Amino acid sequence: xxxxxxxxxxxxxxxxxxxxxxxxxxxxxxxxxxxxxxxxxxxxxxxxxxxxxxxxxxxxxxxxxxxxxxxxxxxxxxxxxxxxxxxxxxxxxxxxxxxxxxxxxxxxxxxxxxxxxxxxxxxxxxxxxxxxxxxxxxxxxxxxxxxxxxxxxxxxxxxxxxxxxxxxxxxxxxxxxxxxxxxxxxxxxxxxxxxxxxxxxxxxxxxxxxxxxxxxxxxxxxxxxxxxxxxxxxxxxxxxxxxxxxxxxxxxxxxxxxxxxxxxxxxxxxxxxxxxxxxxxxxxxxxxxxxxxxxxxxxxxxxxxxxxxxxxxxxxxxxxxxxxxxxxxxxxxxxxxxxxxxxxxxxxxxxxxxxxxxxxxxxxxxxxxxxxxxxxxxxxxxxxxxxxxxxxxxxxxxxxxxxxxxxxxxxxxxxxxxxxxxxxxxxxxxxxxxxxxxxxxxxxxxxxxxxxxxxxxxxxxxxxxxxxxxxxxxxxxxxxxxxxxxxxxxxxxx
Numbered sequence: 001x002x003x004x005x006x007x008x009x010x011x012x013x014x015x016x017x018x019x020x021x022x023x024x025x026x027x028x029x030x031x032x033x034x035x036x037x038x039x040x041x042x043x044x045x046x047x048x049x050x051x052x053x054x055x056x057x058x059x060x061x062x063x064x065x066x067x068x069x070x071x072x073x074x075x076x077x078x079x080x081x082x083x084x085x086x087x088x089x090x091x092x093x094x095x096x097x098x099x100x101x102x103x104x105x106x107x108x109x110x111x112x113x114x115x116x117x118x119x120x121x122x123x124x125x126x127x128x129x130x131x132x133x134x135x136x137x138x139x140x141x142x143x144x145x146x147x148x149x150x151x152x153x154x155x156x157x158x159x160x161x162x163x164x165x166x167x168x169x170x171x172x173x174x175x176x177x178x179x180x181x182x183x184x185x186x187x188x189x190x191x192x193x194x195x196x197x198x199x200x201x202x203x204x205x206x207x208x209x210x211x212x213x214x215x216x217x218x219x220x221x222x223x224x225x226x227x228x229x230x231x232x233x234x235x236x237x238x239x240x241x242x243x244x245x246x247x248x249x250x251x252x253x254x255x256x257x258x259x260x261x262x263x264x265x266x267x268x269x270x271x272x273x274x275x276x277x278x279x280x281x282x283x284x285x286x287x288x289x290x291x292x293x294x295x296x297x298x299x300x301x302x303x304x305x306x307x308x309x310x311x312x313x314x315x316x317x318x319x320x321x322x323x324x325x326x327x328x329x330x331x332x333x334x335x336x337x338x339x340x341x342x343x344x345x346x347x348x349x350x351x352x353x354x355x356x357x358x359x360x361x362x363x364x365x366x367x368x369x370x371x372x373x374x375x376x377x378x379x380x381x382x383x384x385x386x387x388x389x390x391x392x393x394x395x396x397x398x399x400x401x402x403x404x405x406x407x408x409x410x411x412x413x414x415x416x417x418x419x420x421x422x423x424x425x426x427x428x429x430x431x432x433x434x435x436x437x438x439x440x441x442x443x444x445x446x447x448x449x450x451x452x453x454x455x456x457x458x459x460x461x462x463x464x465x466x467x468x469x470x471x472x473x474x475x476x477x478x479x480x481x482x483x484x485x486x487x488x489x490x491x492x493x494x
Contacts, residue, residue, distance in 0.1 A: 014356065016314040021132040022359025026125060026352050028072045034121035034128075035089055036064035041243035042117075042199070043107050048239050049232070050218045051209065056104035063096035083345065086114035111201055111208035115254055115339060119198035122351065123246050126263055129355045130192040136362035137185040137270070140277075143369035144178035145466060147171075152462055155452045156291065156379040157390060159283075164390045167383060167451040169458040170291075170374060173280065175465040180273035181365070182468060187266040196259055197241040200252025203338040206233030255335040260347055264329030267354045268322050274358075274365045275319025278312040281368065285309045290378040295371020311364040318361040325350040325357075380452070387419050388426030388449035395430075395448055402439045411436050425449070 011018035024030065040061040047057035070092055078088035090109045098105050109117070151170040158168035201208045213232060241248035253259060284292040294309045328350040335343035383390060392412055399408035415429035415436070422429070427449045430436050440448070447453065 014360075016318055016360030016364065017356040018360070020360055020363050022129050022356055022363070025129040025132070026355050026359075028076070029067070030125055030128070031085075031121055032070055032072055032075065032089065033067055034124040035086060035117050036067065036070070036093065037124060038117045038120040038197075038244060039090070039093055039109060040064040041120075041197075042109070042112055042240055045236055045239035045243045046107065046110065046209075048243075049235055051213055051216070051236070052107040052110070053103070055101055056107040059097050059101040059104035060093070060108055063093055063100060066096060069096060082114070084114050084118055086117045090114075090117075111206075111212055112199065113202050113339070115344060116199050116201070116252075118348075119253070120244060120246065122348075123195040123197065123259065124244065126351075126355060127192060127195050127246065129359060130188055133270075133355075133359050133362045134185060134188060134192065136359075136366040137181055137188070139366035140274075140362070140369045141178050141181045141185065143366065143372075144174050144181065144277075147369070147372065147374065148174040148178060148462055148466060151374060151376070152459055153455070154374070154376050154379060155383055155455065157383050157451075164382075164386055166393050167390060167454050169455050169462065170376075170379065171462045172458040175462045177277045177280070177369075179465055179468070180276055184266075184270035184273040187269055191263050191266045194247050194259075195263070196249035196253065197237075197244045197246040198249070198253060199237050199240050200254055204252040204254050206236065206252070209233055209236055254339050254344075255337065257329075257332045257335060257343075257347075260351060261330050261333055264326035264351065264354060267358045268326035270358050271319045271322035271354075271361060274315050274361045277365060277368070278315035278319065281312040281372070282309055282316060285312070289382060291375055291382065293373040293375065294368060295373060311368040314364050315361045315368070318357040322354050322357050325354040329354075383451040386426075387424065388451070389416055389419065390451050391449050391454050392416060392426070394454045395426075398448055399436065399439065403435055407435055 011023060017023045040057075043052055043060040044057040046052040047054050070089065075085050075088050075092070079085040081087070094105055094108045097108050148171045151174065154170040155167050156170045156173065158165045200206060210232060238248050249259075281292055281294070283289065285294065294311055329347055332340075332343045332347050396408055396412055399412065402408070403411070411430070411433045415426060415433050418424070418432070419426045419429040427442075427445045430445060431442070
């Protein structure tokens, strides 16, 4: 039997994201990769301004590319002494650079603080993670659009407070799910496009970069000319953001945690949006309802006959966890001073877990929507289960015009009770009501109690919602195209 180290988390208790691209994109190795990318980008940005030799940028970039030489577990253990993994990583990166160019060692992590690197790495991880999430949300929206169009006029019981209310259509229900998915896609795409780099130095002033430039005699850059242009720190911040492919922040955001809070909020919204889809599927796939079914349900260890709605279950589990994780990220907004103790550290795991859960839920939602089985005959059977009671709203409106509102309501209440007690159809019970019996012909009464003829504007509403294009998705695709490594973007934070 293969053995694993006791500390390794292989996803045994996290089946939602297990095996997904998001799981790999948020793993410890992915964070180390992102931190190394941030370090290399910083040296390249300084070299572009003449604050470091080009050879140093080459040496740091090459050493950072050798991810296999950095022991993740060793970094984790050594991180305890300084409270974050950047400190031991810088030591190992420095040693790797020294093997190539001893003169370049002085330019490793020069002027930065640990939070600069880890925050930037976190944004890189988030950006890379959101790509497959957005793609899966797009798949889900497309599949739901097809379902809605196919079942535009398929009648189904509308349920309020767990009970049959009035008829609706499955098309309207499915297009509602799609609307939420598109809302989630739009929010995540906007956050993804604006994820910022972080660079501020020890207390957010970029002072160390000025000091090193002054000491080296390169304050104005390689060829300043008569007008050195914008402030050195601002030029460096812009160059660094461009090197990472993240957006340029207006200010260092060590304790201005809008980017993390907004990301957490968008993730929580997405989990909830997908959770609505899952909640409805779980309800409608109950044995006694049977209106929906997963394309390939899961099995049971004890009951061979079962085909459990596993994907919907995993999505529902994520929807219950992510809001709590987002609350931790929102709490980080109350960080103290220019660098916080504890508030920053508290974000790391909740943010990663939220990314993982949403990534797993998005994958499961795409598979669920693409394979969802719809059973119109069960929808009709359930509509008929109340013997026409589901259409009482329509009858109340029609009868009120004939016999008065009060009399119509009383007659309907009596007839409804009688129908339930005697197990008869509502139209039969109404024919026994003295004040109603002659008010409507039998054929008209039967027509009025047909639940399939009372969908109101459901079709028109669905048609209008279906016309909502993938504009948000198109914008996110454009942002993705512009957001690769080394591609600058305009940001909005903080």
